[in-house]
Amino acid sequence: xxxxxxxxxxxxxxxxxxxxxxxxxxxxxxxxxxxxxxxxxxxxxxxxxxxxxxxxxxxxxxxxxxxxxxxxxxxxxxxxxxxxxxxxxxxxxxxxxxxxxxxxxxxxxxxxxxxxxxxxxxxxxxxxxxxxxxxxxxxxxxxxxxxxxxxxxxxxxxxxxxxxxxxxxxxxxxxxxxxxxxxxxxxxxxxxxxxxxxxxxxxxxxxxxxxxxxxxxxxxxxxxxxxxxxxxxxxxxxxxxxxxxxxxxxxxxxxxxxxxxxxxxxxxxxxxxxxxxxxxxxxxxxxxxxxxxxxxxxxxxxxxxxxxxxxxxxxxxxxxxxxxxxxxxxxxxxxxxxxxxxxxxxxxxxxxxxxxxxxxxxxxxxxxxxxx
Amino acid sequence: xxxxxxxxxxxxxxxxxxxxxxxxxxxxxxxxxxxxxxxxxxxxxxxxxxxxxxxxxxxxxxxxxxxxxxxxxxxxxxxxxxxxxxxxxxxxxxxxxxxxxxxxxxxxxxxxxxxxxxxxxxxxxxxxxxxxxxxxxxxxxxxxxxxxxxxxxxxxxxxxxxxxxxxxxxxxxxxxxxxxxxxxxxxxxxxxxxxxxxxxxxxxxxxxxxxxxxxxxxxxxxxxxxxxxxxxxxxxxxxxxxxxxxxxxxxxxxxxxxxxxxxxxxxxxxxxxxxxxxxxxxxxxxxxxxxxxxxxxxxxxxxxxxxxxxxxxxxxxxxxxxxxxxxxxxxxxxxxxxxxxxxxxxxxxxxxxxxxxxxxxxxxxxxxxxxxxxxxxxxxxxxxxxxxxxxxxxxxxxxxxxxxxxxxxxxxxxxxxxxxxxxxxxxxxxxxxxxxxxxxxxxxxxxxxxxxxxxxxxxxxxxxxxxxxxxxxxxxxxxxxxxxxxxxxxxxxxxxxxxxxxxxxxxxxxxxxxxxxxxxxxxxxxxxxxxxxxxxxxxxxxxxxxxxxxxxxxxxxxxxxxxxxxxxxxxxxxxx
Numbered sequence: 023x024x025x026x027x028x029x030x031x032x033x034x035x036x037x038x039x040x041x042x043x044x045x046x047x048x049x050x051x052x053x054x055x056x057x058x059x060x061x062x063x064x065x066x067x068x069x070x071x072x073x074x075x076x077x078x079x080x081x082x083x084x085x086x087x088x089x090x091x092x093x094x095x096x097x098x099x100x101x102x103x104x105x106x107x108x109x110x111x112x113x114x115x116x117x118x119x120x121x122x123x124x125x126x127x128x129x130x131x132x133x134x135x136x137x138x139x140x141x142x143x144x145x146x147x148x149x150x151x152x153x154x155x156x157x158x159x160x161x162x163x164x165x166x167x168x169x170x171x172x173x174x175x176x177x178x179x180x181x182x183x184x185x186x187x188x189x190x191x192x193x194x195x196x197x198x199x200x201x202x203x204x205x206x207x208x209x210x211x212x213x214x215x216x217x218x219x220x221x222x223x224x225x226x227x228x229x230x231x232x233x234x235x236x237x238x239x240x241x242x243x244x245x246x247x248x249x250x251x252x253x254x255x256x257x258x259x260x261x262x263x264x265x266x267x268x269x270x271x272x273x274x275x276x277x278x279x280x281x282x283x284x285x286x287x288x289x290x291x292x293x294x295x296x297x298x299x300x301x302x303x304x305x306x307x308x309x310x311x312x313x314x315x316x317x318x319x320x321x322x323x324x325x326x327x328x329x330x331x332x333x334x335x336x337x338x339x340x341x342x343x344x345x346x347x348x349x350x351x352x353x354x355x356x357x358x359x360x361x362x363x364x365x366x367x368x369x370x371x372x373x374x375x376x377x378x379x380x381x382x383x384x385x386x387x388x389x390x391x392x393x394x
Numbered sequence: 395x396x397x398x399x400x401x402x403x404x405x406x407x408x409x410x411x412x413x414x415x416x417x418x419x420x421x422x423x424x425x426x427x428x429x430x431x432x433x434x435x436x437x438x439x440x441x442x443x444x445x446x447x448x449x450x451x452x453x454x455x456x457x458x459x460x461x462x463x464x465x466x467x468x469x470x471x472x473x474x475x476x477x478x479x480x481x482x483x484x485x486x487x488x489x490x491x492x493x494x495x496x497x498x499x500x501x502x503x504x505x506x507x508x509x510x511x512x513x514x515x516x517x518x519x520x521x522x523x524x525x526x527x528x529x530x531x532x533x534x535x536x537x538x539x540x541x542x543x544x545x546x547x548x549x550x551x552x553x554x555x556x557x558x559x560x561x562x563x564x565x566x567x568x569x570x571x572x573x574x575x576x577x578x579x580x581x582x583x584x585x586x587x588x589x590x591x592x593x594x595x596x597x598x599x600x601x602x603x604x605x606x607x608x609x610x611x612x613x614x615x616x617x618x619x620x621x622x623x624x625x626x627x628x629x630x631x632x633x634x635x636x637x638x639x640x641x642x643x644x645x646x647x648x649x650x651x652x653x654x655x656x657x658x659x660x661x662x663x664x665x666x667x668x669x670x671x672x673x674x675x676x677x678x679x680x681x682x683x684x685x686x687x688x689x690x691x692x693x694x695x696x697x698x699x700x701x702x703x704x705x706x707x708x709x710x711x712x713x714x715x716x717x718x719x720x721x722x723x724x725x726x727x728x729x730x731x732x733x734x735x736x737x738x739x740x741x742x743x744x745x746x747x748x749x750x751x752x753x754x755x756x757x758x759x760x761x762x763x764x765x766x767x768x769x770x771x772x773x774x775x776x777x778x779x780x781x782x783x784x785x786x787x788x789x790x791x792x793x794x795x796x797x798x799x800x801x802x803x804x805x806x807x808x809x810x811x812x813x814x815x816x817x818x819x820x821x822x823x824x825x826x827x828x829x830x831x832x833x834x835x836x837x838x839x840x841x842x843x844x845x846x847x848x849x850x851x852x853x854x855x856x857x858x859x860x861x862x863x864x865x866x867x868x869x870x871x872x873x874x875x876x877x878x879x880x881x882x883x884x885x886x887x888x889x890x891x892x893x894x895x896x897x898x899x900x901x902x903x904x905x906x907x908x909x910x911x912x913x914x915x916x917x918x919x920x921x922x923x924x925x926x927x928x929x930x931x932x933x934x935x936x937x938x939x940x941x942x943x944x945x946x947x948x949x950x951x952x953x954x955x956x957x958x959x960x961x962x963x964x965x966x967x968x969x970x
Contacts, residue, residue, distance in 0.1 A: 078592060107594050
């Protein structure tokens, strides 16, 4: 559906700081299937918005190619650059960009009115606007001035305006970030339902990992202008490819170790706290330094009875502090100078000072790529 | 609870405690209020009194005689004034708005050039700008007309016409529109335009249906401000209008006061007519800007600048910008500089280039009136700026930080002079000090009073803007530390206000150094300021000496502007 190939975009550095141009997007490629919600996730300044704006035609990339279906929208090689107003893509902006001098109906009708190819009649426009307004449940408010809408309503209006053209591709630039927490959660489900029901293909840009996990079919995690990993939400969470991905999505523990023995997807590592069996995406060289990520909720914890000995794959430590977080309790465990965070259901709360034994399942101990 | 006697509210209304009322704090507050009230109201009172009060009671006689003759009857003069002001607006608003749009919202080259051009009205005083345009566009001696005469067989245009007046004033006002509209475009979320583009609208449709409607409040405000400015302006109507026989209110006021016998009553009548018109304009403009706020949508997030790529229109747009810079900045500056090096005014040629001389500058430095004017202008500028900022710092403290009843009146009083055109202020002060027993008429002090009054609103605006930014706790902690009101004001409030006060101070120094329209009615031999000397030289036909003095004056203003910029002060032209 959307194919982006080797996209590069640099900005001239601002006058105050010397040096070369700032690389916003450093040659990224991805492809997405129709009917999917594809998310570009990353911290601010990672290039996700620039990528989206390049697809929209609001930014001209330095090089690369952007295709929607068979339509080439941009290609530095073929010297093609379709202007933004001829790309026929829908976009929802972070600030919603609702035109304050028009009412709800007029805002949605605008894309149809300015369509020079179809030249819809007034009646046809009215019908389509009403239809899309009822989809986002704003049909009651059609005559209302756009500035009199609440944040959530403005958000839905922006969505209706982007959908009214029935675009092949919908671009969403942090559409929920201006809403308050409660409403954001509601809109998350609402947006997902609409996208699935209407079969919309959408690119979603966000810095919010929870939002990305909840809504996407595919997530591309971006950092410093590059894509670190592309995968289904569960994949990027459970099998992070790099230290950045593991740290950015959810919380995790990092352990340093040396490879003792390795097969294609299994390895044994020597860590300061003892031997650890881990899973790895590739076979590792014996003696190589590795970083291992294990999520707090994947570590098993049981209080150690006086005098009991630990088994082979188990480590022994002491609870240093604990924090009650409502649904869960976080424990900080000290093992020979190392601190591990362990998350348990709220039913289990172990007082500080208690010796505990930890279980680190091999399939959840992931070897992750270090930053280059 | 029920039996407790409230302590501290035992002060009854008439139980006057003199010690409390005459505390140093209150003495300072009372005197500041009196100063502001005196400056704002007394001139207006005398103006009304002097105009409507005849020998036997109330009279409209002065109005009748003022509008007696056909060439300057009320209808004729009102229509001239409005045509001229509207013409200047029609030139200034599209130019200023277009340049602002190109600057803020597109990737047009030479953006810094336009910002430099926007400083022109600060750096080139109105009188020099007008003189420069006469040297360029007079049908007889204008460089442009003389240059095209061999080709066209006659002059290209006549600057001494309504169109010429509108052109010159419009060019001088356009940077002001530019600054007002830059602010409007900057506060507009670029996503509003981008979403229209993505909706499939063409660039022109976006401009017509999204951009312009969104800046409409600012656009209307600029139009009103420009009309008022045009009506108030004096230099252009005096230098271009009077020779062409085109009378407007300001030029008539000057004429009846500068020819014998002096007609004070008529001047008052013209002044009150003009004052009524400008007050309506300013009232409409404040109402408009209040209504403009409803256009704000989602706010709070800073907008990232995403300029629109002009593509193939980039260089055509750049040449428009370049042309503007050439016409509005290069041409007037060049003609002044060129003229200042010539023994007499003539069309540039190889011969005149060979005749270049610094004699005019030598003359200026040896001319006692000119050196005295430099001193007077600087002294008045620094004195009035210091006085205004000092008084207005306290006044704005009263308005912003206290709960004193009626403090809004002080706020409104300090803005009264904004409505009064410079020339009308001159007339009003003339009325006051011809009758009032303070002997300052004929001294430099009357100019000082005039400048104090005229620039009071600027002082209020600068200092109250920074006053709002001082957290109440900073002052309260000084009080709990045991500081008296005065030492708290001096040691806490004033230093925190300083950046704003310095910015206002520099701005006032600059505008008062250029002042002409009040000074021309109030100066006397010995108290001439720079713009007056230039005016007199113009009347004497000393073009080359005038140009030299003008170049020196511009240099002085350039230094002031750059000192202001160095100090980080915002020295943009304030709206109105």
